[in-house]
Amino acid sequence: MSTQLHNPLNANEHWARLFSAQRLGSDKLPPTQNSARSAFHKDYDRLVFSHSFRQLNQKTQVHPLTNQLGIHTRLTHSLEVSCIGRSLGMMAAEKLHEKLDNGLPDGVTPADVGVIVQAACLAHDIGNPPFGHAGEYAIRDWFLHSERERLLQHLSVEERLDITTYEGNAQGFRLLVNNEHHPDKGGMRLTCATLGAFMKYPWRAIHSNAPQNKESQSNAQKFGCFSSEAVQLEQLANCLQLARSTQHSGYARHPLAYLLEAADDICYALIDLEDGVHLNMLSYDEVAAILYKLIGESSDANYLPSHMSVRQSLAALRARAMMRLVNTVTDAFVANSDALLAGTLTGSLFAHCDATVQNGINDAKQLAREKIFNHPSKVRMELMANQCLHRLLDAFMPLAWMGIAQLQSAPMSFEQQRLLRLLQPHLDEQQRLLTDNLYHNILIILDFITGMNDHEAYRLAQELQGHWGTMV
Template sequence: MSTQLDRPKNASEHWARLFNARRLGSDKLPPTQDSARSSFHKDYDRLVFSHSFRQLNQKTQVHPLTNQLGIRTRLTHSLEVSCIGRSLGMMAAEKLHDKLDNGLPSGVTPADVGVIVQAACLAHDIGNPPFGHAGEYAIRDWFMHSDREPILQHLSINERLDLLAYEGNAQGFRLLVRNEHHPDNGGMRLTCATLGAFMKYPWLATHSNNKDADKLTDDVQKFGCFYSEAAQLEQLAECLNLPRSQQHDGYARHPLAYLLEAADDICYALIDLEDGIHLNMLSYAEVADIFYQLIGERPDTITLPAQMSARQQLAALRARAMMRLVNAVTDAFVANSDALLAGTLSGSLFAHCDPTIKSGINQAKALAREKIFNHPSKVRMELMANQCLHRLLDAFMPLAWMALTKAPKPFEQQRLLSLLQPHLDEHRRVLSEDIYQNILNILDFITGMNDHEAYRLAQELQGHLGTIV
C-alpha cells in the first residue's frame, strides 16, 4: 500500500480496518460519502455489470447443460447467496454494534456491512470454470498427466502447484484484482473490505498443499490466490490488518468471509436440494425432513395450507428454516467475535451453532453427495465435461510454450492463436517466453467461457458441428 497504516489499538479500531473502503489497485483515498450510494454499493454495481458475472448465467451450479427450466445456474445461485449474505451482514452488524463499547466504527452502518457481504457473495463463484467443480477436476487432471511433466519442469514449485491444485477461488481473485476493467492495473478495484470478505482462503497453494508437487495427491487442499497475485494478497492483508494463520504460512480469514461461507452453505442446504426434487433425484419427504430439523420443530406443529403444492410447501418451510439459520449464525458470529478478530476461530460458524443446526447442515450435504452428485445422469454429464475441457486444453495449451521453439507454427496452431488473440488483446497481454504467465492467460480464456461455449468449441475442434444437445 502507498501509506503505512498504524496497528489498531482496540476492537473498534480493528473492525474499522476490516471495513476499509480503500480500493485495491488505486492510490486514491476513499472518498467522503456524500450520498446514499457508498463505496460498497459501487462494488456491488461493478460486479453486476462485469462480463465475468454475466457469464455465470450459463455456468453449472450443480447440473451441467441441463435442459430443465428453472434449474439453478451459477448466476441464480450467486444472487440467492448474496441475498442471504446481505441479511447475515446486516443482522451481525446490528448485534455487534450492541456488543462493542463504542458501537460500530464511525461512518459504518449495518447496511454498509450488509452490502459488503452481499457484494462478496455475488462474486464468490465468479472464477469458476465451465461445468463447475467438474471443470476444476478436469484442469487438475490434465496438468497431472505424465505428458505435462517436461513442461512443468520449467516452472517453480509455486507455479506448478497453482496448476496441479487448480482452484476456481484463486481464479476469482485473479479476475477481480487483475483481469476485469483495468487489466494488470488493479482489475475491478473493489474495496479492501469487499475483497477481504470474498477471500475464503487467503493463502497460496504452497501454504495448504504438500510442497513436493510430485507427491501431490487427489486430496487437493483449497487456496484462494495464485502465485501471480501474491503481491495483491499481501497488499490486501496489510490494508485489512489480517493476522497470520495458525495453521499455515498464509493469513487468517476476514471475519465477514465466515458469513459468506455460511450464506453459501445455507443455499446448499435449503435451496440446491430443491433442484434434486425437480430432477427426480430426491423425494419431497427426504428434503422436508431436513427442513424440519433446521426449523427446530416437528411436522405436526406446523400447519401448511392444504391447497399448497409440494413446491410451495417447500418454499414455506425453507423461509422458516432460513430465518432460524440467519439468527443462529449471526449469534455465533458475535459470540465468537474476539476469536474472529484474532484469526483463531476453529471451523465454520455452523460449528458454533445449536447441534441440531450443525447436524441438519451436515445431513443436507450428505444427502446431496449420496443422491445428487453420484446420480448416473450427473456422472455422465461430468464425464462429458471432462472430455470437453481436456479437448480445449489439448488444443490451446501448447501455445503457451511455442516460444521455446523457433520452428514455424503448424496451420492448426496459427488458427488457434487467431481465436485466442482477441482475448489477449482485450487484456493487453502477449504470449512470451514466460510459460507460467502464458498458461494463466490461456486458462483465463478457457475458464472464462460458459458451459455452452466450451461444449460448442470442443465439438468444433473435434470436427463436429458445435450444437447443444
C-alpha cells in the same frame, strides 16, 4: 505461527480497518461518504455489470447443461447467496454494534456491512470454470498427466502447485484484482473490505499444501490466490491488517468471509435439495424432514399440505429454515467475534451453532452427496464435461510453450495459427502477449478457457473434434 496483528489495535480500531473503503489498485484515498450510494454499493454495481458475472448465467451450479427450466445456474445461485449474505451482514452488524463498547466504527452502518457481504457473495463463484467443480477436477487431471511432467519442470514449485491443484477461488481473485476492467492495473479496483470478505482462503497454494496444523485439514488443498497475484494479496492483508493464520504461513480469514461461507452453505444445502426434488432425484419427504429439523420442529409433520404444490411447500419451508439459520449464524458470529478478530476461530460458524442446526446442515450435505452428486445422470454429464475441457486444453495449451518456441523462430502449423487466431481477441482485450514465461502463458490460456460458459466450452470442443457445435 503468531496470531498477533501487524500493529496492536483495540477492537473498534480493528473493525474500522476491516471495513476499509480503500480500493485495491488505486492510490487515491476513499472519498468522504456524502451520498446514500457508498463505495461498497459501487462494488456491487461493478460486479453486476462485469462480463465475468454475466458468464455465470450458463455455468453449472450442480447440474451441467440442463434444459430443465427453473434449475439453478451459478448466476441464480450467486444472486440468492448475495441476498442471504446481505441479511447476515446487516443482522451481524446490528448485534455487533450492541456488543462493542463504542458501537460500530464511525461512518459504518449495518447497511454498509450488509452490502459488503452482499457484493462479496455476488462474486464468490466468479472464477469458476465451465461445468463447476467438475471443470476444476478436469483441469487438475490434465496437468497431472504424465505427458505434462516434462513441461511442468520449467515451473517453480509454487507455480506447479498453482496449476496442478487449480482452484476457482484463486481464479476469482485473479479476475477481480487483475483481469476485469483494468488489466494488470488493479482489475475491478474493489474496496479492500469487499475483497477481504470475498477471500475464503487468503493464502497461496504453497501454504495450503503444507499445513502445520491438521485441524485445518478440510481446507488443506484449497487456496485463494495464485503466486501471480501474491503482491495483491499482501497489499490486501496490509490494508485490512489481517491476522496471521495458526494453521499455515498464510493469513487468517476476514471475519466477514465466515458470513459469505455461511450464506453459500445455506443456499446450496437447501436449494440444491429443492432442485433434486424437481429433477426427481429426491423425494419431497426426504427434503421436508431436513427443512423441519432446521426450522426446529418435529419431522413427524413433514407431510405435503393438501392446498399446496410440492414447489410451494418447499419454498415456504425453505424460507422458514433460512430465517432461523440467519438468526443462529449471526448469534454465533457475535459470540465469537474476539476469535474472529484474532484469526483463531476453528471451523465454520455452523460449528458454533445449536446442535440441531449443525445436524440439519450436515444431513442436507450428506443427502446431496449420496443422491445428487452421485446420481447416474450427473456422473454421465461430468464425464462429458471432463472430456470437453481436456479437448480444449489439448488444443490450446501447446500455445503456452509455443510462446517460447516462437521466439526461437519455430514454424507454427496451420492448426496452431488458427487456434492463435481464436485466442487473439482474448489477448487483445487483456492487453497481453504470449511470452517466454511458461507460467504466464498457461495462466493466460486458462483465463480464456475458464472464462467460457458451459455452452461455449461444449460447442468449441465439438468443433475442434470436427463436428458442428450444437446446443445441449
